[in-house]
Structures are given as C-alpha cells and as structure tokens.
Amino acid sequence: MDVFMEYFWAFVIGGAICAVGQVLIDLTKLTPARILVSFVVAGTILGALGWYQPIIDFAGAGATVPLTGFGSLLAKGMREAIDKDGLLGIFTGGFTACSAGVTAAMIFGLIVALIFKRTDRTRQE
Amino acid sequence: MDISKKEYEQTAKKHAGSSKMYITVPKAFLIGGLICCIGEGLLNMYQYFGIEFDEASAYTSITLVFLSALLTGLGLYERIAKHGGAGTLVPITGFANAVVSPALEFKTEGYVLGTGAKMFIIAGPVIVYGITAAFIYGIIYYIYGLCA
Amino acid sequence: MAEFIKDGSIRLTNGVSAYSYAAAVGKMEGEGPLGDCFDYVASGAEIGEDTWEKSESKFQQYALEMALNKSGLQKSDLSIIFAGDLLNQCTGSAYGLRDSGVPFIGLYGACSTMAESLMLASLFADMRLGERFAAITSSHFCSAERQFRFPINYGGVRPPTSQWTATAAGCCITAAAEKPPYIKAVTVGKITDMGIKDANNMGAAMAGAAYDSLSRHFENTCSSPDDYDGIFTGDLGQVGTDILCELFDKRGVDISRVHNDCGLMLYDREKQDVHAGGSGCGCSASVLCAHILPSIAGGKLHRVLFAATGALMSTTMSQQGESIPGISHVVEIADTL
Incomplete structure (x- = not known):
C-alpha cells in the first residue's frame, strides 16, 4: 500500500473511532470513565467476533491505538492463551494480553509522580 | 412552592445548553486521527527495525503511553484534551492519562495511600470490565473448542 | 431585636x-x-x-x-x-x-x-x-x-x-449599625429538590431554590423586584439564570432588569474557559465582598438582595442516583437604616 494512503487511513479510521466517542459524550452525557469502559468492551466483543482484525489490517495504528484496539487485543490474547494452555488460559489470557500497556502506564505513572510537581491548571489561559 | 417538578423539568431542559457538536466532533476526529498517525509512524519505525507486527504494535502502545505520561506530568495533556475531547480520551494515550494524572495528583496523600491506591481510580473500571468481557469470551471459546 | x-x-x-x-x-x-x-x-x-x-x-x-x-x-x-x-x-x-x-x-x-x-x-x-x-x-x-x-x-x-x-x-x-451598608432582613432557605440529577448542571439544580427563597422574601417583606436595584444570586451560572428568569417571567414578575449572577460576574465567559460560569462558596463571597458591598457603600447601589445558592449533594449521593437538593438564603442589604 502506498505510504500516504497508509497514514491517510490510519488518520481517518482512528479519527472516526474518536468522533464516535465524542458523539456519545455530547448526546448521552456518558462520563469519561463510562466511555472508556464502553470502548474496551466493544473492542473485546468485536475482536471476539473476528470483526476487528480486518480493520487492523486495513488501518494499522488507526485501529490499534484507540481503546477498541486494546479490547480486541484482550480477545485475541484470550484465544491464544486457551489454544496454548486450555482451561487455565481463560484465567491468564486477558491480563497477559494487556500487560504491556498496563505495566507501562503504571510504571510511567509512578515515575511521573516521583519526578513531576502537580501543575496549576488555573494559571493556563 | 407554586412550581411542579414537571414544569421545572421542562424549563430546565429548554435552557440546558447543548455542546456545539459541529465543533467538538471534527476536533475529536482531527486530534484522535493525529494521535493514530503518530502511532502509525511508530509502528512503521519499529517494523523497519525488523520487529514483527504484533510486537511492534505493543512497542507502539508503550511509546504512546510514555509520551502521554510525560505530557501529563508537564501539565500539557490536559490542555490538548480541552480541545481534543474524545480525540484524546479514546486513544491509549487517554488511558495512560487516566492512570498518570491521579498518581501525580494524589501524591500529597503519600506514595502508598495516595499515588498507589488512587492510580486506577479512573482507569480501574476499564481493566475490570475489559478483562471480564474477555473472560466471558474465553469461556465461550473454550466450550466451543471442546464441542468442536 | x-x-x-x-x-x-x-x-x-x-x-x-x-x-x-x-x-x-x-x-x-x-x-x-x-x-x-x-x-x-x-x-x-x-x-x-x-x-x-x-x-x-x-x-x-x-x-x-x-x-x-x-x-x-x-x-x-x-x-x-x-x-x-x-x-x-x-x-x-x-x-x-x-x-x-x-x-x-x-x-x-x-x-x-x-x-x-x-x-x-x-x-x-x-x-x-x-x-x-x-x-x-x-x-x-x-x-x-x-x-x-x-x-x-x-x-x-x-x-x-x-x-x-x-x-x-x-x-x-x-x-x-454605624455606617452603610446595612443588613436589613434575611430569608432562610428551604431545601428545594426539583428532581435534577445531572451533577454537571448545578445551575439547574439550584435555580428552583433561588426562586422559592426570593419569592418568599418578596411576599414576606411586602416588596417586589422593582424595589431593588440589584438582585444577586450566587453561582447559578448561565443555565440557572435563564431558568430563574423564566420562572419569574411566567408568573408576571420581571427580575431580569435588576438580576445578576455572581457566577456570571466573576469571569469573562467569552475569554475564560469556565463554561456556564463560576461556582463555589468563594465565588459569591468574593463578588459580595469586592463588588456588591463596596458599591452600596459608594452609593452606586441602594437596596439589594444577595441570594447565594447551594447544591446540598455529595458525589456518593449523586452516584447512588439521587437527585440534587438545592438551597438559597436571601440577605437584604441597603444603604439606609
């Protein structure tokens, strides 16, 4: 695929997924936490049904970067863990799949808390 | 009081200003799309170094989480989010912001009961229900595998 | 006494x-x-x-x-x-x-x-x-x-x-009493719940309380909005202000001529990103102490009502799905005894 088109579709699909989130916020008064939960669960379901992989193949990071991609990763990790470990996989698959992102967020969060000082939002224009 | 709840509700509804969706939605599209483009750039870079797609994708997530954590620490993520709306909420950077911001904010209550305990105050439900959804799918997939 | x-x-x-x-x-x-x-x-x-x-x-x-x-x-x-x-x-x-x-x-x-x-x-x-x-x-x-x-x-x-x-x-x-401004009368607010549940719309939750307390104050002191040159509600913001004015308007009372809201006075909503306006006890407190009282002392205002409004809720009650009760206390302040 042409390099330009690759970025173009990443932009359009990723942007569209975010735009859906914005429409939900504006129309339904869902709180941010509820939006995040809905997107991950929706991604897991789409991933389970095998409908999300084609979007990833088509839009690359445009599909993996939004939280729906995180959800589809959970479904995929679950499948792989069960194929490998059987019953135990049901219990290990989810966390194994999301471990990179969650660990990164946790460790970087801790480092930021150690290094940085809270900012004063009222100073900003 | 001479006003019924019903009349009040109607009056309140009339004056509840709605979001200017013709501004918020395109902004979310633009900023969300840009974050995904940065992701695409990182993904290509890691693949260029000979890393497989799945692994490169994981490194991309880690890098984006790092960038989001840094911007949160500098107090810049929130400024972008003011314009980005869901565009900064829905990408994995939004998840990182949800973890890092309470970690920093509640530092004043100590590293254990503040930072440690409150780190997942916003993002916790995402993990709980994400894992639960995957768990349910896992049971179905496992039983289906037994039957097939 | x-x-x-x-x-x-x-x-x-x-x-x-x-x-x-x-x-x-x-x-x-x-x-x-x-x-x-x-x-x-x-x-x-x-x-x-x-x-x-x-x-x-x-x-x-x-x-x-x-x-x-x-x-x-x-x-x-x-x-x-x-x-x-x-x-x-x-x-x-x-x-x-x-x-x-x-x-x-x-x-x-x-x-x-x-x-x-x-x-x-x-x-x-x-x-x-x-x-x-x-x-x-x-x-x-x-x-x-x-x-x-x-x-x-x-x-x-x-x-x-x-x-x-x-x-x-x-x-x-x-x-x-020594010098103006003088505190003339007060009306204690009643807890007024109009059934609003949206914790992001406090103005709507509190406007009903302001309406109740102000109309009781008018009735009990035999006065009308025309007797005042300023009616200042606290922190209703734009949404609450619109609701309050319409509630009075429907009953043939025009308060919009003398009404202003501390939440709308404290910030420049065009330039400052405060959405529907200011809130918090410090909002009406600072507007009262830095603008309303000095204006009365300086002779710019003569008889005003200060009606700060509050939402008596907590995040817990809100998460449990309860509606938001509001309250508004009225203090009448004037430049003559």
Whole structure:
C-alpha cells in the first residue's frame, strides 16, 4: 500500500473511532470513565467476533491505538492463551494480553509522580 | 412552592445548553486521527527495525503511553484534551492519562495511600470490565473448542 | 431585636452594619471583569503552600486579615467567626482559622455558605450577642476538582452546563449599625429538590431554590423586584439564570432588569474557559465582598438582595442516583437604616 494512503487511513479510521466517542459524550452525557469502559468492551466483543482484525489490517495504528484496539487485543490474547494452555488460559489470557500497556502506564505513572510537581491548571489561559 | 417538578423539568431542559457538536466532533476526529498517525509512524519505525507486527504494535502502545505520561506530568495533556475531547480520551494515550494524572495528583496523600491506591481510580473500571468481557469470551471459546 | 415575620423571613430591627469586608482571589479570578476590585490577587491558585487544601485555607486567612486591617481591628475584636467551605468536614475553614483564637462556628451550605454565614453573623449582631462577627467562606478550583471530580491533570471533557469552581475567599465583618451598608432582613432557605440529577448542571439544580427563597422574601417583606436595584444570586451560572428568569417571567414578575449572577460576574465567559460560569462558596463571597458591598457603600447601589445558592449533594449521593437538593438564603442589604 502506498505510504500516504497508509497514514491517510490510519488518520481517518482512528479519527472516526474518536468522533464516535465524542458523539456519545455530547448526546448521552456518558462520563469519561463510562466511555472508556464502553470502548474496551466493544473492542473485546468485536475482536471476539473476528470483526476487528480486518480493520487492523486495513488501518494499522488507526485501529490499534484507540481503546477498541486494546479490547480486541484482550480477545485475541484470550484465544491464544486457551489454544496454548486450555482451561487455565481463560484465567491468564486477558491480563497477559494487556500487560504491556498496563505495566507501562503504571510504571510511567509512578515515575511521573516521583519526578513531576502537580501543575496549576488555573494559571493556563 | 407554586412550581411542579414537571414544569421545572421542562424549563430546565429548554435552557440546558447543548455542546456545539459541529465543533467538538471534527476536533475529536482531527486530534484522535493525529494521535493514530503518530502511532502509525511508530509502528512503521519499529517494523523497519525488523520487529514483527504484533510486537511492534505493543512497542507502539508503550511509546504512546510514555509520551502521554510525560505530557501529563508537564501539565500539557490536559490542555490538548480541552480541545481534543474524545480525540484524546479514546486513544491509549487517554488511558495512560487516566492512570498518570491521579498518581501525580494524589501524591500529597503519600506514595502508598495516595499515588498507589488512587492510580486506577479512573482507569480501574476499564481493566475490570475489559478483562471480564474477555473472560466471558474465553469461556465461550473454550466450550466451543471442546464441542468442536 | 430581630423580628420574625413569617415563613423563614426575619427583619433586623436594631441596625447592623457590614462593617468591613475583603476578598482574596486566585490569578484567574483576578483576570476577570472584577479583577481590580479584589483586595488580594494571588499569582496562581497556590500561595506558597504545597497542597491545594492548605492554599485554600490561606486564602481564608488572607481574606480575614485584610477585612480586619481595613478597619484597624484585631482578631481579638471578633466575638464569633462563622465560616464554611466545600471541603470534606469543612477543613478549609477549620485549618485556616485554627490559629485565630476566635470562637468558631463551622457551617456547610455548599455554595450558599456566604449568605448563610452572613445571615447568622448579622442576626447575632442584631441581637447584640457580641461586638463584631465575621462571616468567611472560601472555595478552591483545584481542591474542589480533586475531591468532587477528577485529578487536575486529567483530560476529561467538561460539559457546557458545568461550572468552574472559583479560587477565592471573602470575609465580611458585621457589627452594630454605624455606617452603610446595612443588613436589613434575611430569608432562610428551604431545601428545594426539583428532581435534577445531572451533577454537571448545578445551575439547574439550584435555580428552583433561588426562586422559592426570593419569592418568599418578596411576599414576606411586602416588596417586589422593582424595589431593588440589584438582585444577586450566587453561582447559578448561565443555565440557572435563564431558568430563574423564566420562572419569574411566567408568573408576571420581571427580575431580569435588576438580576445578576455572581457566577456570571466573576469571569469573562467569552475569554475564560469556565463554561456556564463560576461556582463555589468563594465565588459569591468574593463578588459580595469586592463588588456588591463596596458599591452600596459608594452609593452606586441602594437596596439589594444577595441570594447565594447551594447544591446540598455529595458525589456518593449523586452516584447512588439521587437527585440534587438545592438551597438559597436571601440577605437584604441597603444603604439606609
């Protein structure tokens, strides 16, 4: 695929997924936490049904970067863990799949808390 | 009081200003799309170094989480989010912001009961229900595998 | 002696002055339309303190000290302090005033606390239960945000009906009548729940309470909006203001000519990103102490109603799906006895 088109579709699909989130916020008064939960669960379901992989193949990071991609990763990790470990996989698959992102967020969060000082939002224009 | 709840509700509804969706939605599209483009750039870079797609994708997530954590620490993520709306909420950077911001904010209550305990105050439900959804799918997939 | 009229309204008969008043605000409030009126404008939301809560307490201290200094008073001249804020267990006031050595009564009326404390300070002064009484309230954007909503650096989306908690404190000292402004009458608010459940739309939750208290005050004191040259509600914001004016309008009473809302006066909504307007006890407190009272003393206003409104909810009750009860206390202030 042409390099330009690759970025173009990443932009359009990723942007569209975010735009859906914005429409939900504006129309339904869902709180941010509820939006995040809905997107991950929706991604897991789409991933389970095998409908999300084609979007990833088509839009690359445009599909993996939004939280729906995180959800589809959970479904995929679950499948792989069960194929490998059987019953135990049901219990290990989810966390194994999301471990990179969650660990990164946790460790970087801790480092930021150690290094940085809270900012004063009222100073900003 | 001479006003019924019903009349009040109607009056309140009339004056509840709605979001200017013709501004918020395109902004979310633009900023969300840009974050995904940065992701695409990182993904290509890691693949260029000979890393497989799945692994490169994981490194991309880690890098984006790092960038989001840094911007949160500098107090810049929130400024972008003011314009980005869901565009900064829905990408994995939004998840990182949800973890890092309470970690920093509640530092004043100590590293254990503040930072440690409150780190997942916003993002916790995402993990709980994400894992639960995957768990349910896992049971179905496992039983289906037994039957097939 | 203060005289009970009916239905929560009380007339002050011995004469009470708002003797001295001052307001201390944060940087953002200082950049608003009333910026030049405040006695102290901080360079940010923190004043040399390492936590937001301590900063809020310090704003209260500053407001008190400046109100005292303006009239050459000492803390020992105060008989009782009535103070409140938005923090859990009223700690903004308790920690801010713990070294004051003045008898203290902590109050909670959410954003209506300034009217509540001023009402009590005026009634105590009218009954001559002491020499001088202070009414102090404060709020702080950052301490309120982390307690009620999200961490400061979290990029959550704020809906257009949401209001911006003011980083501000106001202090008004009451004493036996000496000079204007004079506190004339008060109407104690009733808890009024109109069934609004949206915690991001406080203006709508509180407008009903303002309507109830104001209309009772008009009726009980045999007055009408035309008798006043200013009716100031606290923190209804744009949404609540529109609702309040329409409720009165439907009953043939026009208050929009003299009505203004502290939440709309504190910020420039065009330039400052505060959505529907300001809120927090410090909002109405600072507008009262830096604008309304000085305007009466300076002869620009003659008879006004100060009706601060509060939402008596908590995040817990809101998450449990309860609707939001509101309250509004009315204080009538004039330039003649």
